[in-house]
Amino acid sequence: MPKADEDAVDRRPLHERIAADLRDEIMSGDLRPGASLPSTLRLKERFKASNATVQKALQVLKDERLVVGRAGAAVTVREHRQETIRPADFGAPAEAGKPYRWLTEAGKRGKRGSIQLLDVAECRPPADVAMAMELPEEGTAIVRHQVLSHDGEPVELVASYYPIEIARGTALADQRKIKGGTPTLLAEMGFPPRLTVDRVSARIPTQEQYEALRLPTDLPVLRTLRVVYSDDERPIEVTLMTKAGHLYELQYEFT
Template sequence: MTLPSPEEQPLDQRPLHVRIAADLRDDILNGELGPGAKLPSTTHLKARFDASSATVQKALGLLKDERLVIGRAGSAVIVREHRQRTIRPADSLSAGASADAPYPWLTDAAGHGAHAVSRLLEVRETVPPADVALAMCLEPDDRALLRHQLLRIDGEPAELVRSYYPLDIARGTALAEARRIKGGTPTLLAGLGFPPRLSVDRVSARIPTQEEHRSLGLNSDLPVLRTLRTVFSDDRRPVEATVMVKAGHLYELRYEFAPD
């Protein structure tokens, strides 16, 4: 099979300001333009992209809406300090040191100088989405307990979290109560006799739903990262399935592997 030459590749049909924002976004996210760095001047960007001042400003407006840069028209545009945060999924599986220990992700955020809080939106029994039901080995009409939260970092919406639990585990426990759980659910599940033994993540990039777009304060059509995490206890029993949604351009997932 012969691959097409660069001249034969289809042209990027996106509007020019979208293409300019895409190239600058890549410079920001790969570290070429680090936190606190000034973006090139409008004059430089006009020459680089063969664009008008209005088109360049429209591109910079996209990056501002995406919370990657700050600045006003006529002044320097600066890369924000926390342009992209690193999430280590393995950290959330371990139980806290005690029932009074803070959530692991709160501790991690504080360690990086950020202020993180969670808001519990609802707790109820419901039929979970099909992929969640499959992960939990539930029948199509079986119900599970839902705990729905919105996480904020430094006052900005960061992640929507929907966690589902088997009713025979959750009923009559703190999971079913409309309040935060001290030490997090790994600690509680371990205390109930279901210690987390294995976590399996399925991560995909998707265009946000209307609710996700609104709740996460998104101002562009960039994809979100959707993680479906299934937590297994002894005998590989699924005890928790969580759907986590966050802005794809503001977060990266870090997984570490060791050779067998």
């Protein structure tokens, strides 16, 4: 592939560059689950690297749980867990008596979904959230911090913000989980979701994100800022969702 800038130089350590190229081949499917990676000798020749550098690169991929292997044996691609997420699957209120849609979708994938409520508090949101909520300069909101897990392993860090005038005195402000999820509760309160807008970016994880998601390296995370509007284009929920970038991709469908 031609460089956009002929003077551009990848200044990352060589082992990180090797890991990046192999990671891309794994995630794109060129190296399929169960397939053996090229031998150390071939990798040394391909990347003009020492044995120690190649082994360091392979260790990065092992730490990321993309490959498995031990000294003296072939390194193979794991049945890795990169999943395609359709955001449209999660926004609608759950049917009567049904659990939160995120839990239902986890079950469809053969996983045991669980949600840990970390904290509920009143706070001044981050600037981009406050802007999306159309808060005045000193305005505050109710925030619900949660960690979502599959089979006991954290996969998503979530912070959902609600306008004070909507949330105060309701279950949104209580230190407990909400049956059916917040979309169901908001609809019951007279604020049905009418429009959802996502803004997705890739970022280096913060310390909180790194620890909460138990990330193996400082690979980028997918950060989604989701704004849910009800009648009269009123923002009723703004959520920051953070996922490990090497484990998930988002699928949006348009007509």
